[in-house]
Amino acid sequence: MPRRPLPRLSMGAPLLAIGALLATSPASAEPRTSTIEECAACHGVDGIARDTEVPHLAGQNERYLYNQMMAFRSGKRQHKEMRYMARLMSAQEIAALAAYYAALPPR
Numbered sequence: 336m337p338r339r340p341l342p343r344l345s346m347g348a349p350l351l352a353i354g355a356l357l358a359t360s361p362a363s364a365e366p367r368t369s370t371i372e373e374c375a376a377c378h379g380v381d382g383i384a385r386d387t388e389v390p391h392l393a394g395q396n397e398r399y400l401y402n403q404m405m406a407f408r409s410g411k412r413q414h415k416e417m418r419y420m421a422r423l424m425s426a427q428e429i430a431a432l433a434a435y436y437a438a439l440p441p442r
């Protein structure tokens with residue numbers, strides 16, 4: 336029987352990526368089931384923030400979102416709450432979140 340290639344988990348498949356994110360990641364000891372709910376507290380369930388101090392994420396450029404979260408994680412972009420949110424995230428989780436929010440309809 337020929338070996339079938341595994342389906343590719345690409346950045347172009349946000350729903351697939353988010354499925355992987357919601358499943359318990361074997362790479363991290365902590366289950367991340369509530370990540371998006373945590374973000375939603377500030378950025379809105381639909382990626383549209385209700386607070387004027389918080390940026391909208393919906394429809395934002397995927398690469399931009401990824402870069403900003405990596406910068407928060409490293410401390411290059413300074414912000415207390417976002418540093419706290421990003422500090423335990425893997426690059427894979429950040430990529431999945433960036434793809435998820437980029438795919439949401441902008442306001």
Ligand code: HEC
Nearest residue numbers: 370373374376377388389390400403404414416417420432
């Ligand atoms: C406690 C509230 C809070 C939570 C929770 C939160 N954020 Fe944020 N986030 C902010 C604020 C405030 C900013 C703006 C930071 C600044 O002014 O530099 C921000 C900025 C960002 C940015 C940069 C947006 C831009 O336009 O530059 C991204 C991306 C982001 N957050 C993603 C997330 C993700 C993903 C989560 C969940 C893991 C999350 N945030 C959770 C408050 C929050």
